[in-house]
Structures are given as structure tokens and as C-alpha cells.
Amino acid sequence: MPRKALDREMEKVKRDIMEMTELVSKAVLKAIAALEKNDRDLARKVGIEDDLINEYETQIKKRSIQTIALQQPVAKDLRIISVSMDVAYNLERIGDFARDIAMSLEYIDDGYVILEEITKMGKLGAQMVRDAGDAFVNERKEKIDTIMQMEDEVDKIYKSVFPILKKSVEGGEGKCSNALNLILISKFLERIADHSVNITNRAMYEIYGKEEYL
Amino acid sequence: MSMEKIIVRELNLWYGEKQALEDVNMQIRENRVTALIGPSGCGKSTFIRCLNRMNDRIEGVRITGKVEIDGKNIYDKDVDVVALRKRIGMLFQKPNPFPMSIYDNVAYGPRIHGTGDKKKLREIVEDGIRGAALWDEVSDRLETNALDLSGGQQQRLCIARTLAVKPEIILFDEPCSALDPIATGKIEELIHDLKREYTIVIVTHNMQQAARVSDYTGYFLLGEMIEFGKTKKLFENPHKKETEDYITGRFG
16 A cells, blocks of 8 residues: 655655755855855855755755644654754755855955865865765665765864964964954864764664664 | 563464464563554454453354463463453443443442442542543533443543453553544543553554554564564664554555
């Protein structure tokens, strides 16, 4: 006896999560590209597109609540629906960080130098978002290892960037405010990696039905 | 931590040639609600009726294995079945009050068990009706005919009648399937309250009801108990695929 209505809702929720993942991952890449190229138009675009990401979160949560109320899912079905709300929340937070990174450009003076490490963190973060979304939507448990490796790498880069920027601030090399903004940006990127790990964590709960924090 | 009130060991039951229960093992904890779920014909009602030897009355039934209550096998030859059934109350799908007054329905059991004192009897009746969360609705009309009550009230009256003989275990066989959602809600609330004093086993077709009211759930299929465990675990992450298929509605 299939449950067509419930299956339809779950497919729709997963499709929405996949689209949201794609938007958020691209937002991170665009924010970094805007920084790299000092492209203020692109930065503003990231800000505007964040509204769409927020709307996805609202719709996914609304749909999930309705599905629980009307279809009363249990077991794996319930895990999929409840996890989709957690995933949407984490993606929305990542979207906010991407927006904040892009918006930082407004406070950075022309002539700043973006560290190569920050660009690398951004690219890793975007890939982590994509892989975490994939782990949930397609139940790809083999993604854990690669995501955790990327998380380690992001952490390592973050720890290496901080002393460099701190030195810039203390030594008065270049504009102090630029260095402070870059410290914030690296922190946002480190948080993006953390939220991607949260999503992976929820995907593992979806798959295995156990709470095991990574 | 509650103790096991009922331990079922290797229980098999045949209706003539047809085997209806196969090697069922289960531990039912005291002061907990245990729900039995499964598709029609899976053996869950047959099983619950083994717990108070109701199947004894059916011709051609053969039973092997043990049902131990407080360590004593109820299928031992020296067991007094009438005394056993006094310890184990049972409620059915359709409320079945006797065609007499509300008061007499509840007083019936204590009277046949020898309570003659009117004051004592009145106390037992009031306690039973209060215990079944019916007192506020009927206290001013105890002499009216029980058949005038609504379906939900009749079912609670049957619970009151059961409580009046001070059982230790109460078996519910689909107690809400003839009731509307409000009456169902009252019975479920009552089951929750009753477990403080009684051990409860409930058979239900309604999986949401099993999830709402029980602490432990057993899933039956074709006479076998496929999975038994804490309700929270069973409905969140069942161990067996058969259970997952059934509770998610993808069975069959």
C-alpha cells in the first residue's frame, strides 16, 4: 500500500532542499568572487538573492509542518521531514554569512589585498555546502569523510589566517579596518563550514536514525 | 525502574490445524502501557486473550508455552481461572454495559465477589466511577439506565466496572474503535492515568494511538511478534524492515 501523498510531499521537500543548497553554495562562491574582484554590484546581488534563500526556508518549514499535521509520518518518513527543517535552517544561516561576507565589501577600502587562504576557505565552504545537501537529499553516507576532511582543512586555514591578520592590525600594515574586516570574513567562512557539518550530522540521523554528533 | 508483571515464553496457539501464534516471547512491565499493533488477522487479539485465558472457551484451541504473571504460569493446572480473571480486567471494542443502572453495573462485580455492606459498596462504586473519569458526568444520575449513556461514557463505565473488582492488569482490545475523537481522547487520557496503579496492555489498529498512549509496543505479523521495544524507539527508528513498512503505511 503506497503512500502517494506523503511520498509526493517528501520528494517536493527534498527537491526544494536541493535547489536551496544550490543557491546557498553559489551565494558563498559569489561572495568570495565579489571580494576577489572588488565587484560591488555582485556583492549587492548576493544581498538581494538572500531574500530568496530566506523564502525557501520559510516554505520548506511550512510544508514540513503541514506534512506532519496531515500525513502523520513516522520512522524514516518522520526523520526526513524533521531533518529537512533543520537542514533548511542551517542553509539559511549559511546564506546569511554569504550575504555578510559580500556586504563587508562596503566597509573595505579599495586597494585591499585578499588573502589566498580566504579564497580557498570560501571554495571549500561552498563545496561542503553542496556535499552536505547531497548527503541529505540522496542519503550519501560516504560523503561524511570528505566533508570532515574539508572541515579540518578550513579550521587549519582559519587558524593560520588569524595571526597574519592580527599582525596587520597590530603592526599598522595597510588599513587596520581592512584587516579587521578580513578577520570577520574568515570567521564567517569558518562558521559556514560548521553549519555544513551540522547538515551532515542531520543527514546521518536521517539515514541511521541515531544521534551521533560528528 | 518497573518490573516485569507478565512474562510470555514460547507461546504457540492453534485454532484446530491453523497456527495463530508462533513462539511469542514478551516481557510486559508493571505500571506501563504495552501496545500491540499489526494488520488484521496477525494474532494480536488472540495473544491478548491468552493473557486472561479467554481462549480457553473456544473449541479446538490448543496452547503451548507459558504466560507467567508474577512468576506463576497461568496455564498451570492448579490455577483458578475465575480468580485469575478477577486480577485481569478486560475491555472490548464495543462497550458492553449490562442493561441495568449505572450504579448496579459498577456494583455488580463487588457484589458477586461478596461485598454486601451497602456503605462499602457505595464507596467502591464511587471510587470506580471516579477512577474511570466519569463521576462528574453521572454522579447525579447513578440510578438511570447505563444504556442511556453515550458510547464514550459507556466505555468508561465498563472501565469503572473493571476497576471496581480491583484488578492488577487491564487488557484493552480495540477500546476506541467505536468511539468519536473526543471520547477516544478521554479514554487515552484515562489509560495514561490508570497506568500509575495498573499494568495495561492495549490492542489497537490505530498506530497513532499506540504511539500516543504506550510505553512499549509489539508488532505482530502472521502470528509472530516481529519487533518489541520502547514505543519511542519503534516509531522513530524501528529495527526491522517489516515494522517500518507497517508503521509508515507501506505494508502489503
